[in-house]
Amino acid sequence: MGSLFSGVGLVSGLDINSIIDGLLRIEARPRDLLQSRIGKIDAQRTAFLEISARVSALLGRISAVSTASAFRSTRATSSNASVLNATTADGAQPGAYQFVVRGLATTHQLVSSGVRDANAPLGAGTFSLESALARVNRVARLDELNGYTGVQRGSFQIEDASGTTADISLADAVTLDDVVSRINSAGVNVRAEVRNEALVLTERSGGVVRVRELDGGRSAADLGLAGSATGTLAGRTLARLQERSPLSGLNDGRGVRRAQAGGDFRITNSAGSQFNVDLSGLLVDSTRLERLNAGRGVEGGEIRITNRRGDVTTIDLSAARTIGEVQRAIDSAGAGVSVVLNAGRLIVTDTTGSTTGTLKIEDVSGNAARDLGILGNPDSGRIDGRTILTVDTLGDVIRAVNFAAGNDGAVTASLDPADPTRVTLRDASDGTTGRVLLERIGDSQALADLGLRAGDHDSDNPITGARITGGVNTTLLGSLNGGRGIALGTLRVTGASSAVEVDLRGAATLEEALSRINTATESIGVRASIATGGTRLQLTNVDGSAGAISAEDVSGQFAAITGLNSSAVGGVVRGANLQRQYINENTLLSTLNAGRGVSSGRFRITDSAGAVASVDIPASARTLGDVIRAINAGANGAKARINDTGDGLLLEDSAGGTGTLRVEESGGATARDLNLLGPATGSRIDGSFELTITAGAADTLDSIVRRINERSSIAQATLLNDGSGINPFRLSIASRQSGAAGELIIDGGALGLDFSTLSRANDARVLVGAGADGGGGVLVTSGTNTLSNVVNGVTLTLSGVSQDPVTVTVDRNLDTVTAALKGFVTDYNDVVKRIKELSAFNQQTSQSGPLLGDSTIQIAQSRLNRLVTGAVGGTGALTRLSQVGIRLGEGGALTFDEARFKQAYEANPEQVSSFFTAADTGAAAKLKKELEAITQDGGLFKRREKALDTQKTQLTERIESLNGLLARRRQRLERQYRAMEQAISGLQAQQTALGSISAVSAPTRR
Known part of the structure; x- marks a missing residue:
């Protein structure tokens, strides 16, 4: 028999579901009470999470005052922001600093003569562009003189024969030419010039010229000038070495190429004593x-x-x-x-x-x-330990020889007292061999770079080396021809009507060679000089005759190497590029590519036989020597060295294969930065930093611009239209590096382009600590108009020039600290206020907050109160927040008295800083510890949250159990009501049956 049960009794007509639901609601009251308790627990957890988040915000405020740097924060203000602005960083010390801006850094920019059409062919020819480091007459800086010990930047006085005096200030002078210019424009009857690497003063009337130091200085003495003379006062040479002279300044800045380890050269004296010299x-x-x-x-x-x-x-x-x-x-x-x-x-x-x-x-x-x-x-x-052994100066080299292991005074190194541009070795032994042997060790070039010849020195005692200090406004002959020098002999120069021969042997500098030539050729009307651009020599017919002039080598190679071995009728013999070496193994990678350096990374070299070597140039690589060693360690037939022109690397193939030597990047730009990227020409890749463009018949000004920008790492070109009706299109070339280091040399004569200067390459010049007259200041130069750490932690930005001092005032900037403390007070009050709201009881509505009566929140409230009223840190006079302006005010709200805080700070900055920042005892550390004890894992709130979670879990489990009981109770009631319906149905059936029986048995009436 099927079930007769439904929501309403079919027999009884009762709403059974409602009856059961009503009965179960009564029985579910314990469960509902538990669910109500869970709701309260959830409200408590939410409240604790909210308070915990607010307390965590307090931690953020504390972090802002936990470091000493926050209290050392500074700001700078300039008295003349149109000339100089300043910003500060960590380490800047409060104070007032004076600066006189005497010059701004400018970028070298040149513009060519005009052409009619930018897209018209220029004609065949060559165009060259390179760094002014190639110049052979580079102006000497004052800090390079006297063996790089420089010149004191004081003042001296010059008096002419009439008694007229002029004070010459070197305060902001940078070069020797600056000194010459100042003397010549000083208003005295004295002419200054640089001659034979010395400063020479000539009294124009032939009278007495006098030089006096001012203010007890030594500026004149450092310039080689002293006393007085009639007619001409010739100073001593400014080209001399001292033991303090840096090795990096020797050999025209090429330095000394040393071994990384294992020794550099070996000396055997006449007694047979032998020792190695190590300059590593x-x-x-x-x-x-x-x-x-x-x-x-x-x-x-x-x-x-x-x-x-x-x-x-x-x-x-x-x-x-x-x-x-x-x-x-x-x-x-x-x-x-x-x-x-x-x-x-x-x-x-x-x-x-x-x-x-x-x-x-x-x-x-x-x-x-x-x-x-x-x-x-x-x-x-x-x-x-700190570094105690260095080999940075000439004195370090001399000591490396004199105190080498095995040298107990047998050989002594020193500067040549007669010519302090050279190193000497003296054999002090009484040996019988009569010779001293000098040998280089491995690949070290130190012996040659110190001017000493490897081999036997049979009768030389002392052994005097070649000159190794650079010249004053000139160049060592050994720096020319890519650093290979010039074999000197006799030069024959022919004038219009006669010839002279010049003995150049023993000349050390280009100026010395030119001086000998001009002394000899004066009688034939020919003068040798350095051509415009500074990279070539020229012979000029100065007597006005129409005859031919020429030069040739009788012996040696001077004319051949300099390109003067030709002739010209009535004009000028123009030589070849002298190829002054300015790049070698010691060249810092950071100085290449207009100061942008060389990016670290990998590149692949494939030699002519197809062998591939991967070259890794790490970030630790500092010099081109490091790059050369990395390339030459590769397992193929490509080897690197400095090129023959001394202005880049040269990669040579020796594999003898039929393929083409090639360099490819491995995801970086290292090969490009070294000018080695691409295929070889023949068996070589020449990474010269001199850009030479050979223009074809179809090349235009526009195509030259593109080729310069594609290939040059030191300059960028643009096309200018000056708007003129005739020849308006010009080639503008600007250095990629500002300042003196970015000076360019451009030769476009073969293309018919003459260049003029739009902007010179000048360094910024700033006198630090100088008065209105510039006196007493220290000169600082920079290739850019942004100077960092001239004063520790201060960055200067220059935008103008002024003869008046600009004062930069650096003071403490407590804005971050005070903002953090204000924020702490605000956040603290918000926390306390919210705790009160969540713990309150509303008598009108009889509603209570979720945290009313909660012991945990009461403990937290008590701790927060103690944080701001009790001792929180410090070991000195400061131990409470109230001493630095943080205290409880009316109504229990925390307040911050900024004036009191600043007063305490100004009275003792270090004490206030220490009060907050001391590692273990500082207020920040203590507050952080206490706040973390409330909010962090294992802290007060986390423990309470865990307890609430446990309670909720237990209640949930009890509710689930009660729900099971109620479900079973419902099933039981439903069964009972089904049984009742069935019983009623059965009774009704019986009643119907009985009624039927009764009807049958009743008598029938007629």
Whole structure:
């Protein structure tokens, strides 16, 4: 029989569902109470999350005042922003700084003569462009004179024969030409010029010229001028070396090419004593102490070592002569430390295994620990000593020879006292061989770069090297021809009617060679000079005759190398590019490509046999020498060296294959930056930084512009239209680098283009600390108009020139700190206010907040109150926030008195900074710790949230259990009602049946 049950009893007519639902609602009241409790728990959790977020915002405010840099923040204001503006960074110190801007950095820009049509063929010819570093008459800077020790920037006085005087200030002079110009425009009857690498003053009337120092300075003396003379006062030479002269300045700035390790050259004296000279700057066992600290050596004595375990050991280093003896003395003393030689320094490491104490090294007597660079008491167990061995100056080289291992005074190196542009070696032994042998070691070029010839020196004592200091407004002959120099001999110069011969042997500089030529050729009306552009020589017929002039070599190669071995009728013999070398193995990668440098990365070299080598130029690569070594380490037939013109790299193929040498990038731009990208011409890729464009018959001004921009890394070209009716189109070329370093040399004569200067290549010149007259200031130059860290932490931006000082005032900028403290107060009050709202009881509505009576929020409220009223940090006079302006005001609201805070800061900036920022005891650290104890994992709120989660889980489980009971109760009631319906149905059926029986049995009436 099927079920008769439905929502309404079919038999009884009762609304059974409603009856069951009503019964179950009564039985579900315990479950509903539990659900109500879960709702309250959810409200509590939401409230705690909200308060936790607000407290976390307080942590952000605290972080803003937790570092000392926040309290060191500064701002700069300029008294004349139209001339100079300033910004500050970390490290700037408050104060007032004066600057006089004497010149702005400008970019070299040139413009060509005009042509009628930019797209009309120019005709065949060549165009060349390169850095002015190729110039052979580059003007000497004052800081390069006297062996790069420079000239004092003071003042001196010149008096002419009439008694007229002029004060010459060098305050903002940059070059020797600046000095000459100032003297010649000073209003005295004296002419200044540079002659034979010296400053020469000539009294025009032939009288006495006098020079006096001013203000106790030595400016005149540094310029080689002193005293007085009748007619002409010739200063001493300004081209001389000193032991302080940097190696990087030798050989016209090409420096000294040294080995990275293993020694540079070997000396064998006449007694057979042999020793190696190492210029690497690496400490080795045999390094003599006399070489350390730029020749100051080590003041011997006792040192005391306290290791991390607390053991104290005293070591006597008085008898040590070498760094190896120092190392062994310390290692064998049982001090619980080890000593390692690392490049030019010592590293001392604690070996006790203790991690609690500190390693300490101190001097007991003498200054050995200080001079060895290991004096100190670091927190760790290791002392990384300072660098104590360098080979940066000529004095370092001299000491490397004189104190080389195995040289006990047998050979002495020094500057030549008679000509301090050269190095000498003196053999002090009484040997019988009568010769000194100099040999280079490996690939080192140091011997040659020091002017010393490798080989036997049979009768030379002392051995005097070649000149190695660059010239004053001139160039060493050894720098020409790509750095290979010129073989000198006898030059024959022919004038219009006669010829003379000039002995050039022994000349060291180009000026010296020209001086000899002009002395000899004066009688034949011919003059040798440097052509416009500064890269060529020329012979000029100066007597006005119509005859031919010419030059040729009788011996040597001067005419051939300089390109003067030709003739001209009544005019000028123009020589070839002298190819002054300005790039070599020592060239810094950062100086290439107009100062943009060379990007690190990889490139592939495929030689003619198809062998491929991948070359990696890491970020640590500093020089072209590093690049050459990386290329030459490749496993194929391509090798690199400096090219023959001394202005880039040369890649040569020696594989002998039939393919083409090729260089390709491996995802970077390194090969392009080195000018090596692409296929070879023949078996070579010449990475010259001189751009030479050979124009074809169809080339136009517009195509020349495109070719320059495609190939030049130092200049950019544009096409100008000056609007004139005739020949309006011009080629404008601008350097990619501002300042003097960006000066260009352009030769477009073969294309019929003459260039004039629109903007010179000038460095910015700023006198720091100078008064209105420029006196007392320090000159700073820059290739850009943005100068960083002239004053520590201050960046200057120049926009104008003024003779009046501009004052930059740097003061503390507390805006960030005060904003953070104001924000802290606001956020704190918001937290407290919200806690009160969530914990309140509304008597009118009888509604309570979700956190009413919650002990956790009461604890948090109490902690927050103690944070701002109790001692929070500091070890000095400041221990409470109220002392720096943060206190409770009316109604319990926190307030911030900014004036009081600034007053406390101005009274003692370091104390206020320390109060907030001290690592363990500072207010920021304490506040952070307390706030994190409320909000972070394991903190007060997290524990409460976890407890609420547990309660909710338990209640949810109980509700699920009750729901199960209710479901089963519903099923039971439904069964009972079905049974009732069935019973009623059965009764009705019985009743119907009984009624039927009764009807049958009743009598029938008629």
